[in-house]
Amino acid sequence: EVQMLESGGGLVQPGGSLRLSCAASGFTFSTYAMTWVRQAPGKGLQWVSAISGSGGTTFYADSVKGRFTISRDNSKNMVYLQMNSLRADDTALYYCAKVGRYGYYFDFWGQGTLVTVSS
Amino acid sequence: EIVLTQSPGTLSLSPGERATLSCRASQSVSSNFLAWYQQKPGQAPRLLIYGASSRATGIPDRFSGSASGTDFTLTISRLEPEDFAVYSCQQYGSLPYTFGQGTKLEIK
Numbered sequence: 001e002v003q004m005l006e007s008g009g010g011l012v013q014p015g016g017s018l019r020l021s022c023a024a025s026g027f028t029f030s031t032y033a034m035t036w037v038r039q040a041p042g043k044g045l046q047w048v049s050a051i052s053g054s055g056g057t058t059f060y061a062d063s064v065k066g067r068f069t070i071s072r073d074n075s076k077n078m079v080y081l082q083m084n085s086l087r088a089d090d091t092a093l094y095y096c097a098k099v100g101r102y103g104y105y106f107d108f109w110g111q112g113t114l115v116t117v118s119s
Numbered sequence: 120e121i122v123l124t125q126s127p128g129t130l131s132l133s134p135g136e137r138a139t140l141s142c143r144a145s146q147s148v149s150s151n152f153l154a155w156y157q158q159k160p161g162q163a164p165r166l167l168i169y170g171a172s173s174r175a176t177g178i179p180d181r182f183s184g185s186a187s188g189t190d191f192t193l194t195i196s197r198l199e200p201e202d203f204a205v206y207s208c209q210q211y212g213s214l215p216y217t218f219g220q221g222t223k224l225e226i227k
Contacts, residue, residue, distance in 0.1 A: 037164075045156075045164065045207055047216040061215050095163055104211035105154035107175060109163035 002026035002108040004096045009113030012086055020081040020113055022096030027108075030054070030074040033099035035106055036081050038092035038115075048094070049081065050104060064090075086117045121145055121210050123219035131227040138195040140222045142208035149212030151186045155193045158221075159204045167206075168193065200226075 008020040024034070035050040049070040050059045058070050069082040079096055093114050097106035122145040132138055142153065151171040156164040166175040168184035171191055181196040195202055203226050208219040 044220045045158075045209070045218040047209075047218065050216075059214055100166075100169055102170065103150075103152050104216055105152075105166060105169040105209065106156075106164075107166045107169075109165075111163055 002098060004098065004108060004110030006094065006096045006110045006113035009094065009115045011116045011118065013119050014087060014117055016086050016117070017082070017084045018086065018115060020083065020094055020096075020115070022079040022081075022110060024077045024079065024096075024098065027098065029077040032101075033104065034072060034079045035097050035099055035104070036070065036079075037095045037097055037106065037109075038090075039095070039112075040089075040092040043092075046092070050099065051079065083115070086115075088117050091115060091117045120215055121148065121213060121217050123208050123210060123217055125206075125208060125219035125222045127222060128220075129223045129225060131225050132198055133227045134198050134200055136198050138193075138198055138202070138224060140193040140195075140206050140224070142191040142193070142219050144189040144191070144210060147189060147212075148191075148210045151191075152210060152212035153184075153186065153191050154209045154211065155182075155184055156207045156209065157202075157204045158207065164207065195224075198224075 005023045036048040051070045067085045072079045093112040095112045096110045098108040100107045155168040158164045171186040172184045205221045207221045
């Protein structure tokens with residue numbers, strides 16, 4: 001069974017940092033790209049970042065470019081999202097998801113970890 | 120950036136009826152790389168359709184997707200009680216990947 005389990009969310013002050021983790025299982029991890037998608041309270045889904053299976057290629061939404069860094073450890077089946085210079089509008093539920101076989105759609109999702117940026 | 124506009128914002132129907140949800144792209148979506156997701160309150164999104172018309176594993180055949188130019192449609196042929204949820208489209212034909220704002224399908 002494919003599963004993703006996110007952790008690392010919490011309350012952080014504006015300008016602060018947080019590192020999200022995602023533990024994946026149930027599939028050949030290094031074969032698939034992974035992604036982070038967020039959802040602000042009561043709002044729609046917003047793609048944040050993605051990383052190729054090897055980790056050699058990364059992509060970011062303009063709103064987080066230069067502040068967030070995605071990475072992965074294929075030996076541990078883990079994906080990470082390092083978030084720096086956090087702002088109030090980064091407040092959201094952050095989902096980790098597995099990228100599909102035939103393109104960057106997202107076929108399996110975790111339950112999310114909540115990030116709240118507030119003073 | 121490709122903007123996806125979903126309509127209607129809210130759709131009120133009864134079980135057994137047919138639902139037609141629209142997603143219009145601001146420009147051409149490469150290779151019709153468009154996906155549909157279902158999200159229920161307190162749950163993560165669930166992939167329904169990818170490639171505009173391919174059903175994801177385990178998705179009932181009452182769900183279907185189609186494309187015509189920059190217009191994409193999700194059809195639910197006969198609504199079951201468990202189908203009432205929010206539906207979002209996503210394009211993955213070009214970066215940045217973008218989502219529509221969602222259509223809420225509610226029980227009439």
